[in-house]
Amino acid sequence: MFPGRGEELTTLWRTRQFEYTWLRTVGNKYVDFWQVTGDALVFSCRSLNLELTSENRDNLMQSYLTIKAWPDALPALKELKGRGMRIAFLSNFTAAMLDRAVKNSGLEGIFEDRLSTDRVRAFKPDPRAYEMALKAFQLKREEIAFGAFAGWDAAGAKWFGYPTFWVNRAHAPTEELGVLPDGTGSKLYDLSTFLQHEG
Numbered sequence: 001m002f003p004g005r006g007e008e009l010t011t012l013w014r015t016r017q018f019e020y021t022w023l024r025t026v027g028n029k030y031v032d033f034w035q036v037t038g039d040a041l042v043f044s045c046r047s048l049n050l051e052l053t054s055e056n057r058d059n060l061m062q063s064y065l066t067i068k069a070w071p072d073a074l075p076a077l078k079e080l081k082g083r084g085m086r087i088a089f090l091s092n093f094t095a096a097m098l099d100r101a102v103k104n105s106g107l108e109g110i111f112e113d114r115l116s117t118d119r120v121r122a123f124k125p126d127p128r129a130y131e132m133a134l135k136a137f138q139l140k141r142e143e144i145a146f147g148a149f150a151g152w153d154a155a156g157a158k159w160f161g162y163p164t165f166w167v168n169r170a171h172a173p174t175e176e177l178g179v180l181p182d183g184t185g186s187k188l189y190d191l192s193t194f195l196q197h198e199g
Helices: 006-026 033-047 054-065 073-082 095-104 127-137 151-160 188-198
Strands: 088-091 113-116 146-148 164-167 183-185
Touching (some): 006 033, 033 054, 033 095, 054 095, 088 095, 113 127, 127 151, 146 151
Parallel strands (some): 088 113
């Protein structure tokens, strides 16, 4: 689509995507993640002087509807559910995006709830986003383990007061935000081990 520029575009698009979620939350100008993703794509292409046709835009946006979980997700989550764990998905994705991701990954029946930030009109790491799990499960913060897949999300959950595990697949450095996750690992199975020790 953009020969020799794909990695550059992907990096800028993803960075601007998250920057827009944070700016819109701070500015109280919420739009859903689908629109944020589209706006970030348009900005990124303009920044890189890439011509974004309607067809290319549609194809790139549709890639978000084909996302699948990592291969270890299904067996790891099934193992947790089999141990009696109640599991929810808390994400910036819209409900429709979450539904597609769950279906694409064969994760139907795993999650008790799919918590989209659309419900509170504030993206993570705003406390309103993390608070959804308290209301969904009717539990206290210390009774909920939060599994994060990004360092900033792990920091946000820890700020909120959740026991937090960071699934750090990229072996990235810990964010310099004044808090550390309670545990880290490189795959989802490591979360199960963490919960066994915590329990």
